[in-house]
Amino acid sequence: MKEYTVAVVGATGAVGRMMINVLEERNFPVKELRLFASPKSKGIKIPFRGEEINVEVLEETKSFKGIDIALFSAGAQRSLEYAPKFANDGAVVIDNSSAWRMDPEVPLVVPEVNPHAISKYKTEGIIANPNCSTIQMVVALKPIHEVAKIKRIVVSTYQSVSGAGQKAIDELISQIKAWCSGEPLPPAKHLPQTIAFNCIPHIDVFLPNRYTKEEMKMVEETKKIMEDPSIRVTATTVRVPVFYGHAESVNVETEKKLSVEEVIEILRKAPG
Ligand SMILES: NC(=O)c1ccc[n+]([C@@H]2O[C@H](COP(=O)([O-])OP(=O)(O)OC[C@H]3O[C@@H](n4cnc5c(N)ncnc54)[C@H](OP(=O)(O)O)[C@@H]3O)[C@@H](O)[C@H]2O)c1
Incomplete structure (x- = not known):
């Protein structure tokens, strides 16, 4: 080899x-x-x-x-x-x-x-x-798009602190440690607000259209990867107090009607 x-x-x-x-x-x-x-x-x-x-x-x-x-x-x-x-x-x-x-x-x-x-x-x-949230979403959506053509996507994310780097992981650890010892939580330095016991709907900077940059990455990157600029996408991205692993809720509308059973079958056969 x-x-x-x-x-x-x-x-x-x-x-x-x-x-x-x-x-x-x-x-x-x-x-x-x-x-x-x-x-x-x-x-x-x-x-x-x-x-x-x-x-x-x-x-x-x-x-x-x-x-x-x-x-x-x-x-x-x-x-x-x-x-x-x-x-x-x-x-x-x-x-x-x-x-x-x-x-x-x-x-x-x-x-x-x-x-x-x-x-x-x-x-x-x-x-x-692509952005980590886009990757996992398009892996699930591409096989559905091929069969039924996706018209629009509404996605909400629950993103772990690992996505903001090692310093953000350390920040969550230090806030939890302080809480466990009854001390005041150290102030946020690498994330926009205290992340321990909190959810922050603010990842990357806010843009003039009032979406965050993280949200617009999901919008634009999805169209490029799926090679279909006509797909309408809206995203809400939220940082949650979890160390590793992003979750997403994805609601899609397809051009061709599909039953839940058909979607499960498509996903079962798809790579990833
Ligand atoms: N596609 C994805 O799924 C995905 C997911 C998460 C992150 N990312 C991207 O990956 C990148 C790193 O993220 P991370 O979470 O690993 O961040 P991180 O934990 O903060 O690590 C940053 C890395 O960049 C290095 N670095 C910083 N300044 C540098 C310089 N001037 N010259 C050379 N190296 C330098 C750091 O080295 P030192 O330790 O020496 O400072 C460290 O190794 C970001 O661009 C992020 O957006 C992509």
């Missing part, structure tokens, strides 16, 4: 660490693993397949030659700046940030839904990965 040199950019973050675990768990054919983060993480080592791998400082690295696949999860700014550099040096970049998702030249891909998009676009070596 061919083996690949894989880079994880944002290796010390909540997503990056999970990517490293999954590469190991799935026995992905990794020839060499290169890990990148900010200057703050200089000297940190992360275990992979029984070895300790040194974290490299992204901005101190001059060449990215020799990397076959680069998994990016270090924020949109880093993706905008460094994804083209990795791609120019020969890597295929798979970007988890929002930086490239709506770029008309960049495929936005969920493997179970639209893998063909990779060859459809004139890609320059960057493949975007």
